[in-house]
Amino acid sequence: MRSIIPFNDGWLYYAGDVTADALDSQFQPVTLPHTNVVLPHHNFDNLEYQFVSTYRKHFRLPEARDGRRVYVDFDGAMIACEVFLNGRKLGENEGGYLPFSFDMTDFLNENGDNLLTVRLDSTERPDIPPYGGVVDYLTFGGIYRDVNLRYVEPVHIADVFVKTKDVLTSQPKAEVDVKVLNQSDRPHSVELLVYINDGQIGADGGVKILASQEISVTVPAGGESITTVLFDRLPPVRLWTLEQPNRYGLAAELSENGMTIDDNGAFPFGFREAVFRDDGFYLNGEKVKLRGLNRHQTYPYIGAAAPARLQRKDADIIKYELGCNIVRTSHYPQSPHFLNRCDEIGLLVFEEIPGWQHIGDRDWQGISLRDVQGMIERDRNHPSIVLWGVRINESQDNEALYTATNALAHQLDPTRQTGGVRYFQNSQFLEDVFTFNDFSNGVQEPEHTPHLVTEFNGHMFPTKSWDNEERQLEHALRHARIQDKAAGMGNVCGAIGWCAFDYNTHREFGSGDRMCYHGVSDIFRLPKFAAYFYESQLDPSVRPVLRPATFWTMGDRSAGGINPLVIFSNCDEVEVFFGDERFGKFQPDRQEFPNLPHPPFQIWGLNLLWGGHKYADLRVVGYINGQPVIEQRMESYGVPRALVLEVDDVELHADGADMTRLVFKIVDKFGNRLPYTNQPVTFEIDGPAELIGENPFALMGGQAALYVKARHEAGTVTIRATTPRLVPVTVTIQIQ
Numbered sequence: 001m002r003s004i005i006p007f008n009d010g011w012l013y014y015a016g017d018v019t020a021d022a023l024d025s026q027f028q029p030v031t032l033p034h035t036n037v038v039l040p041h042h043n044f045d046n047l048e049y050q051f052v053s054t055y056r057k058h059f060r061l062p063e064a065r066d067g068r069r070v071y072v073d074f075d076g077a078m079i080a081c082e083v084f085l086n087g088r089k090l091g092e093n094e095g096g097y098l099p100f101s102f103d104m105t106d107f108l109n110e111n112g113d114n115l116l117t118v119r120l121d122s123t124e125r126p127d128i129p130p131y132g133g134v135v136d137y138l139t140f141g142g143i144y145r146d147v148n149l150r151y152v153e154p155v156h157i158a159d160v161f162v163k164t165k166d167v168l169t170s171q172p173k174a175e176v177d178v179k180v181l182n183q184s185d186r187p188h189s190v191e192l193l194v195y196i197n198d199g200q201i202g203a204d205g206g207v208k209i210l211a212s213q214e215i216s217v218t219v220p221a222g223g224e225s226i227t228t229v230l231f232d233r234l235p236p237v238r239l240w241t242l243e244q245p246n247r248y249g250l251a252a253e254l255s256e257n258g259m260t261i262d263d264n265g266a267f268p269f270g271f272r273e274a275v276f277r278d279d280g281f282y283l284n285g286e287k288v289k290l291r292g293l294n295r296h297q298t299y300p301y302i303g304a305a306a307p308a309r310l311q312r313k314d315a316d317i318i319k320y321e322l323g324c325n326i327v328r329t330s331h332y333p334q335s336p337h338f339l340n341r342c343d344e345i346g347l348l349v350f351e352e353i354p355g356w357q358h359i360g361d362r363d364w365q366g367i368s369l370r371d372v373q374g375m376i377e378r379d380r381n382h383p384s385i386v387l388w389g390v391r392i393n394e395s396q397d398n399e400a401l402y403t404a405t406n407a408l409a410h411q412l413d414p415t416r417q418t419g420g421v422r423y424f425q426n427s428q429f430l431e432d433v434f435t436f437n438d439f440s441n442g443v444q445e446p447e448h449t450p451h452l453v454t455e456f457n458g459h460m461f462p463t464k465s466w467d468n469e470e471r472q473l474e475h476a477l478r479h480a481r482i483q484d485k486a487a488g489m490g491n492v493c494g495a496i497g498w499c500a501f502d503y504n505t506h507r508e509f510g511s512g513d514r515m516c517y518h519g520v521s522d523i524f525r526l527p528k529f530a531a532y533f534y535e536s537q538l539d540p541s542v543r544p545v546l547r548p549a550t551f552w553t554m555g556d557r558s559a560g561g562i563n564p565l566v567i568f569s570n571c572d573e574v575e576v577f578f579g580d581e582r583f584g585k586f587q588p589d590r591q592e593f594p595n596l597p598h599p600p601f602q603i604w605g606l607n608l609l610w611g612g613h614k615y616a617d618l619r620v621v622g623y624i625n626g627q628p629v630i631e632q633r634m635e636s637y638g639v640p641r642a643l644v645l646e647v648d649d650v651e652l653h654a655d656g657a658d659m660t661r662l663v664f665k666i667v668d669k670f671g672n673r674l675p676y677t678n679q680p681v682t683f684e685i686d687g688p689a690e691l692i693g694e695n696p697f698a699l700m701g702g703q704a705a706l707y708v709k710a711r712h713e714a715g716t717v718t719i720r721a722t723t724p725r726l727v728p729v730t731v732t733i734q735i736q
């Protein structure tokens, strides 16, 4: 039988290239996911992560082998590595964004000690995508995703791909391709059992089997077989939708002579139909206007080495805090944890291969084709993924390469369309969907359909969370105007803005501090005004949103005053008060924004003049169906009132890798961040966890974050933060 055993723990790490005789005492113990260097959140050099490092893991087999093959499965290591077991080379991998595996069986010491060594090259290798030219993001280094041990019988299931069909009819179908591998030296005849469960735990603690099929399969010695199993008599199914992302389970088992020899464990999938047409994107037959943001997988301090919890949190932020229905994984395949969460919550995904403008030589292109294959084979069971990006982001046309990537994508996954992101319209259209980066500060009339805007804004209007109110407001309104325009164009499937979060970059880009301030949220995933615009597009049934896009100061805008007062909200009406004085009730601005589900409110004529006497606290009340449902206040006093400290999670696992975000802000008395507070905040931690990040932190934008990382012990962790002139604050986390 198969066993999957987490292999993240107990590694040794050395930040250099050492020979096999180097002493373990030179190494430091680490747990994966791991970054090869912890950095400040900006103002560092990308050379700092570019080196060769060495990882070792001493282990004894955690289970007896009993004739099984033993693999080590890496989810991702940046950017190339050689892997050795007990001094013998298992193999190499090139490319940092996709999984790779080695069969260790032949070199294992079954009853004794083993040493696995990874020589990891994290330099920006020009022979490996995305490198060779300049790139506007950083790749960082380390074995930055999970590693598992996998025991399988010599005859085992190597891959399962489920394709759903006719899902909108009363006779939905599922066609399942199962690849069985035979690593033995004789042919095997096995029984393959495939079943679909309803994905819901019933009262008896089990799941209900909807359908199952058994088929005999013969696999040649040292070969493989692919069997297609068709389920064409399924009962009606619950569709995977944005609101109710229903998932079913698909399991495959092998038996031989009545004994089960493999069971790959049920994995989730969904019944849904996603198609881009000339007149828009359709999910389950209904037109859905796509409104999204691009996401880079990098984080402050830890590069790309974010554990599952942070990956999942990003999906939640994009769906629930930024109100998006789609995310583009710019510009590479991202963490399985992130994608799993997109499946769970109903967030659509456009996933693409690694690369940025540059196309390399034949070998480089060979890696790119392998990336297409690796991405699709890894991810084609995710219901959230609706489009494959099979072109190097913003590269020039290349007929041979892109004919090949498209053909490969269609062969590996006949159920999904392809896109390929470019920034010019007179481009050879070899994909199914014309995915276009439109930096015109509008939405260009499509020359090709189906047409999806895959980037806009970005470097055209970089905006920091401590920029003045006018700039932050204009940044937000640019997003609002373009989303409005895209929403109104029948031949545009939607628009995915650049981008969700500020990100670290090379010196050829960004603001000189190795940061592109292109996010609607900052690098800590904390909102700027533009984030409020996205949030305000949430359906009010999710929650009412009411966000005045102002710092409520009399003299921060040119010439003073606050005219117009812009409020991002999904309410029907807002009522505005200055202190006790009622200014009036207002409707959303449907004139400037006729197509948005929830247009911003633009309130003119406040008559709050420079030095004007009316300046008092702001109070805004939001109404839905005539009822007040939400209220926001902003203080006119202008001095910091409190230091606020919050954690996203109050419990962590004692696995040595789990992390949560520790947010701190300096706020007015109603909890609004004060963007120009830049004093140092100092942290002390007590208990079995570490703080990751700058300490003290010189605040910028009135808000920032560190991470709290669990060790291997359970216990209570208390974090205390202090800053001059404000009351110290603490938070507590339980490590379980």
Ligand code: GAL
Pocket (backbone or CB within 6 Å): 136, 330, 393, 394, 437, 455, 457, 458, 459, 460, 498, 518
């Ligand atoms: C695009 C590119 C993105 C990012 C963006 C900044 O050209 O595809 O990766 O650099 O510009 O606006």
